[in-house]
Amino acid sequence: MVLPDTLLFAMEAALNGLLSGVMYALVALGFVLIFKASGIFNYAQGVMALFAALTLVGIQQGQVPFADLIHALTGVEMHGFGWTLPAVVAIVLTGIVMIGMAMVIETLILKHLVNQPPIILFMATIGLAYFLEGLGDTMWGSDIKAMDVGLPQGITGWIDESTNSLFGYGFYVDQLNIVAMVVAAILVTALTLFSQYSKQGRALRAVADDHQAALSVGISLRFIWVLVWSIAGFVALVAGIMWGAKSGVQFSLSLIALKALPVLMLGGFTSIPGAIVGGLIIGVGEQLFEFFVGPLVGGATENWFAYVLALLFLVFRPQGLFGEKIIERV
Amino acid sequence: MFYREAGDFKTSYRDDGQTFPIRFDRYRYYAVLVFGFVVLPFLLNDYWTNAVFVPFLIYAIAAIGLNILVGYCGQLSLGTGGFMAVGAYACYKLTTAFPDVNIVFHILGAGIVTALVGMLFGLPSLRIKGFYLAVATLAAQFFLVWLFNRVPWFYNYSASGQISMPERTVLGIPVTGASVAPWAGYLVCLVFAVALAWMARNLTRGSVGRRWMAIRDMDIAAEIIGVNPLKAKLTAFAVSSFYVGIAGALFFSVYLGAVEVGEAFGIQKSFAVLFMIIIGGLGSIFGSFAGAAFMVVLPVMIKLVLVDTLGWPTDLGAHIQLMVVGALIIVFLIAEPHGMAQLWRLTKEKLRLWPFPH
Amino acid sequence: MNDMSQAAPTADGRKIGGVLMEMKNITLRFGGVKAITDISFDIREGEIRAIIGPNGAGKSSMLNVISGFYTPQEGEVWFRGQRRQPMKPYEVARQGIARTFQNIALFDGMTVLDNIMTGRLTMMKSGLLAQALWWGRAEAEEVAHRAQVEKIIDFLEIQAIRKTPVGRLPYGLKKRVELARALAAEPKLLLLDEPMAGMNVEEKEDMSRFILDVNDEFGTTIALIEHDMGVVMDLSDRVVVMDYGKKIGDGTPAEVRANQDVIDAYLGVAHD
Numbered sequence: 001m002v003l004p005d006t007l008l009f010a011m012e013a014a015l016n017g018l019l020s021g022v023m024y025a026l027v028a029l030g031f032v033l034i035f036k037a038s039g040i041f042n043y044a045q046g047v048m049a050l051f052a053a054l055t056l057v058g059i060q061q062g063q064v065p066f067a068d069l070i071h072a073l074t075g076v077e078m079h080g081f082g083w084t085l086p087a088v089v090a091i092v093l094t095g096i097v098m099i100g101m102a103m104v105i106e107t108l109i110l111k112h113l114v115n116q117p118p119i120i121l122f123m124a125t126i127g128l129a130y131f132l133e134g135l136g137d138t139m140w141g142s143d144i145k146a147m148d149v150g151l152p153q154g155i156t157g158w159i160d161e162s163t164n165s166l167f168g169y170g171f172y173v174d175q176l177n178i179v180a181m182v183v184a185a186i187l188v189t190a191l192t193l194f195s196q197y198s199k200q201g202r203a204l205r206a207v208a209d210d211h212q213a214a215l216s217v218g219i220s221l222r223f224i225w226v227l228v229w230s231i232a233g234f235v236a237l238v239a240g241i242m243w244g245a246k247s248g249v250q251f252s253l254s255l256i257a258l259k260a261l262p263v264l265m266l267g268g269f270t271s272i273p274g275a276i277v278g279g280l281i282i283g284v285g286e287q288l289f290e291f292f293v294g295p296l297v298g299g300a301t302e303n304w305f306a307y308v309l310a311l312l313f314l315v316f317r318p319q320g321l322f323g324e325k326i327i328e329r330v
Numbered sequence: 331m332f333y334r335e336a337g338d339f340k341t342s343y344r345d346d347g348q349t350f351p352i353r354f355d356r357y358r359y360y361a362v363l364v365f366g367f368v369v370l371p372f373l374l375n376d377y378w379t380n381a382v383f384v385p386f387l388i389y390a391i392a393a394i395g396l397n398i399l400v401g402y403c404g405q406l407s408l409g410t411g412g413f414m415a416v417g418a419y420a421c422y423k424l425t426t427a428f429p430d431v432n433i434v435f436h437i438l439g440a441g442i443v444t445a446l447v448g449m450l451f452g453l454p455s456l457r458i459k460g461f462y463l464a465v466a467t468l469a470a471q472f473f474l475v476w477l478f479n480r481v482p483w484f485y486n487y488s489a490s491g492q493i494s495m496p497e498r499t500v501l502g503i504p505v506t507g508a509s510v511a512p513w514a515g516y517l518v519c520l521v522f523a524v525a526l527a528w529m530a531r532n533l534t535r536g537s538v539g540r541r542w543m544a545i546r547d548m549d550i551a552a553e554i555i556g557v558n559p560l561k562a563k564l565t566a567f568a569v570s571s572f573y574v575g576i577a578g579a580l581f582f583s584v585y586l587g588a589v590e591v592g593e594a595f596g597i598q599k600s601f602a603v604l605f606m607i608i609i610g611g612l613g614s615i616f617g618s619f620a621g622a623a624f625m626v627v628l629p630v631m632i633k634l635v636l637v638d639t640l641g642w643p644t645d646l647g648a649h650i651q652l653m654v655v656g657a658l659i660i661v662f663l664i665a666e667p668h669g670m671a672q673l674w675r676l677t678k679e680k681l682r683l684w685p686f687p688h
Numbered sequence: 689m690n691d692m693s694q695a696a697p698t699a700d701g702r703k704i705g706g707v708l709m710e711m712k713n714i715t716l717r718f719g720g721v722k723a724i725t726d727i728s729f730d731i732r733e734g735e736i737r738a739i740i741g742p743n744g745a746g747k748s749s750m751l752n753v754i755s756g757f758y759t760p761q762e763g764e765v766w767f768r769g770q771r772r773q774p775m776k777p778y779e780v781a782r783q784g785i786a787r788t789f790q791n792i793a794l795f796d797g798m799t800v801l802d803n804i805m806t807g808r809l810t811m812m813k814s815g816l817l818a819q820a821l822w823w824g825r826a827e828a829e830e831v832a833h834r835a836q837v838e839k840i841i842d843f844l845e846i847q848a849i850r851k852t853p854v855g856r857l858p859y860g861l862k863k864r865v866e867l868a869r870a871l872a873a874e875p876k877l878l879l880l881d882e883p884m885a886g887m888n889v890e891e892k893e894d895m896s897r898f899i900l901d902v903n904d905e906f907g908t909t910i911a912l913i914e915h916d917m918g919v920v921m922d923l924s925d926r927v928v929v930m931d932y933g934k935k936i937g938d939g940t941p942a943e944v945r946a947n948q949d950v951i952d953a954y955l956g957v958a959h960d
Contacts, residue, residue, distance in 0.1 A: 041461045068643065068646045069646065069650075072636075072640070072641075072642040072643070072646055108660075109660055109664070112664040113663065113664060116663075116667075118460055118461065119404075119406055119460055119461065120663055120667060122406070122460075122461045122464070123406075123604070123608055123659065123663060124659070124660050124663045124664075126601065126604070126659065127605075127608075127655075127656045127657070127658075127659025127660040127663065128656065128660060129656070130601070130652050130653075130655050130656030130659065131652070131653050131655075131656025131657050131660070132656070133652055133656070134649045134650065134651070134652025134653030134654075134655075134656060135653055137645075137648075137649040137652065138646065138649040138650060138653065142645060142649065255597075258468070258597075261465045261468065262465065262468075262469075264465075265462065265465055265466075297480065297481075298480035298481065299480070300476060300479075300480065301476070303472050303475075303476045304469065304472035304473040304476050307465070307466075307468050307469035307471075307472050307473065308469045308473055310465060310466070310469065311454060311465075311466045311469040314454060314457065314458045314462060314465075314466055315453075315454045315457055315458070
């Protein structure tokens with residue numbers, strides 16, 4: 001089959017966009033979980049991914065936490081524990097750290113902000129984001145770190161070959177993106193099963209529906225919050241691993257995660273399928289836009305495309321793709 | 331004892347509605363003004379001007395602007411950095427296009443241009459609320475920074491992609507460019523800050539301010555008692571952006587002198603100004619000043635104490651600063667959502683009765 | 689029904705004038721649910737008109753239609769002899785319709801005085817620049833309206849809480865401040881959505897007195913929703929009764945009380 005070059009390149013761009021859309025969706029998933037269970041729009045989700053990735057790398061490579069601070073305070077120089085842990089162990093340990101973090105967040109922040117207007121909670125999570133960023137940097141240092149948990153990387157052979165034989169042009173698709181897609185699929189399935197069929201999942205949905213009613217039938221709100229922030233922390237860890245493996249563990253990771261916000265605007269804040277579809281639309285849209293329009297206007301349009309798309313979307317359909325129309329009452 | 335209102339009778343509604351109803355407050359306020367205008371200019375050296383006073387005044391203007399939008403009208407914006415960039419670039423384009431016109435007019439013009447851009451991005455506020463709107467303003471932030479970075483017309487096709495401020499004078503005294511005396515730049519900022527704060531106070535105590543606050547407290551009820559929500563929100567966006575634009579123009583022309591847009595007006599700037607009004611006090615002009623002072627002085631203090639005195643590495647100081655700011659935001663939101671302004675008000679309440687407990 | 693359009697003094701000598709507002713065949717739907725079905729009634733100048741009915745009868749929806757918050761799918765709204773085109777709530781307010789809310793809708797971040805001053809916003813015209821400079825018209829306007837508001841504060845006996853933030857007030861006083869805010873607009877038609885809900889007997893008596901005084905002294909036409917039958921029967925000149933979104937009765941309190949449909953709706957008769 002012979003297709004014009006432009007179309008082929010566009011198809012390649014769209015395919016890669018689809019896969020980076022999965023990455024966006026992965027972060028968006030964490031937002032949706034917390035929003036559904038506690039009505040909190042957790043701005044810190046992106047920084048949580050960064051923090052998780054930093055912690056993972058730190059633990060795996062045997063870095064001493066707060067080494068700089070300890071040095072500054074006591075003058076003791078520490079150059080790490082001198083081990084390199086297997087990836088699995090490091091991931092489990094980081095998972096425990098994220099659960100601990102969820103508990104601390106619940107006790108120190110959420111508990112004191114019950115019944116505040118959503119906008120206050122939102123701003124509190126911005127504060128949390130700053131704190132976590134500073135904490136991550138203080139613990140592990142702010143230099144760019146490489147993430148190596150043994151995920152396959154580089155060109156995906158079979159896609160290259162099959163497209164080469166089909167069109168005479170091999171598409172470049174990073175293996176990492178394929179892995180991300182598989183992981184996202186597993187994660188979504190697991191979360192859906194959990195929330196549909198487990199006792200905690202049912203409690204979680206009850207809380208999402210109505211806090212007061214859930215409390216009155218004996219569901220512990222605080223337990224649910226710790227649970228959901230732990231899950232969100234775990235999702236952040238997964239997202240952090242994927243993004244970290246792709247582009248290194250550094251501050252920009254939390255900015256990429258910001259793109260989950262327009263994803264949510266499109267998909268609606270309460271819908272897990274919405275998060276996925278929104279992520280895919282944004283991923284493909286920004287790649288194609290950059291491919292076709294980018295060269296005409298100076299490039300780097302992916303910096304704003306997602307936000308402007310979400311903005312336009314909001315103006316014409318404020319409830320998102322999957323949301324219900326809101327009836328206002330007085 | 332010394333701070334009291336007994337014997338200070340109001341005999342007209344005009345007197346009752348003034349900004350400082352208590353006589354002592356009025357005198358203290360005049361004293362601060364006299365000190366700021368007459369005494370400080372003689373005391374300032376280069377370091378204190380550039381590290382504290384000029385950024386404090388400029389950020390105070392930006393914070394008042396954002397406070398009008400967030401604290402008074404209840405519309406959360408994360409686009410402050412982008413709007414400051416509009417002010418900076420408008421000022422640059424105006425002053426290079428009309429070099430003979432006084433810089434003061436360029437700065438005001440920059441405010442007006444920013445007000446128009448702000449209204450444009452404020453249009454969606456009619457349909458979307460809360461953090462939905464916040465994300466919409468992120469679109470303004472990223473798009474505007476990208477625009478100034480990528481479209482050469484905005485930076486007059488300069489090779490570096492930066493804009494830099496030529497020398498401009500007010501009454502024959504240079505206030506921008508390389509040869510500015512510390513007091514000159516400071517006084518320009520002070521005049522703008524005081525005038526704008528006074529105007530903001532007037533706006534917020536009259537009918538315009540009540541429209542904003544009605545929308546903030548309960549938008550549906552506000553509409554039913556006769557407030558046109560679109561008009562109220564758009565005036566808030568316009569006035570707010572006017573202030574932010576002037577702050578951006580001053581930030582570029584008087585403070586930095588040369589600007590790379592992503593660095594000077596990135597998303598971090600939006601958050602910095604937002605933090606000022608949270609810590610200072612939402613819906614308070616005084617709080618805007620307090621928050622700006624706090625956020626400007628904090629890094630100076632951290633550098634002074636941790637880096638210069640204790641000899642810690644600079645980046646460690648920066649990391650700890652992030653943690654301190656983040657933690658303070660949370661603490662203030664939990665303990666005192668109205669910020670330092672409310673703490674100040676409570677102190678004054680206590681003082682009014684002192685030495686009696688009730 | 690429209691034959692008595694000229695003034696007819698009531699027993700206590702107040703003037704009931706011509707038709708001020710007329711609702712013709714109003715139907716309001718939310719999706720597939722009919723909140724109001726084909727309801728017609730009128731409100732005369734100077735009268736106190738009550739709308740009653742069991743919970744979920746559509747009374748509040750009716751009030752929302754009058755104040756422009758909901759736009760009915762069918763039917764016509766006539767106000768002061770003119771058919772009202774679908775309009776925004778703030779435009780309705782500017783025509784001289786003010787209201788209070790079932791769940792108090794005051795501006796919690798503002799003082800009592802500022803809250804009542806918002807009632808006069810439709811009349812305050814000074815521009816942005818004049819206000820920024822607090823100059824000429826802006827200040828004069830502020831003082832003039834303040835004087836008007838002070839009269840209402842005196843009338844409702846809330847002088848002492850003038851400068852108190854509304855959020856700190858007890859429930860009964862909030863209701864009174866809300867009434868003050870509506871009165872500040874000097875409305876032609878005042879809508880009260882359950883003005884006495886949640887009040888004790890004493891507070892109810894106070895509120896009843898204020899409602900009668902408003903009607904008496906300012907000649908304001910009042911339409912109110914209320915559950916307390918005693919209050920409704922004592923206060924109102926005419927009553928509309930709604931049930932399941934339909935009108936089942938309309939007339940003087942005595943007529944309504946004798947109406948078999950109304951009795952059935954309140955005492956509960958199996959619908960078949």
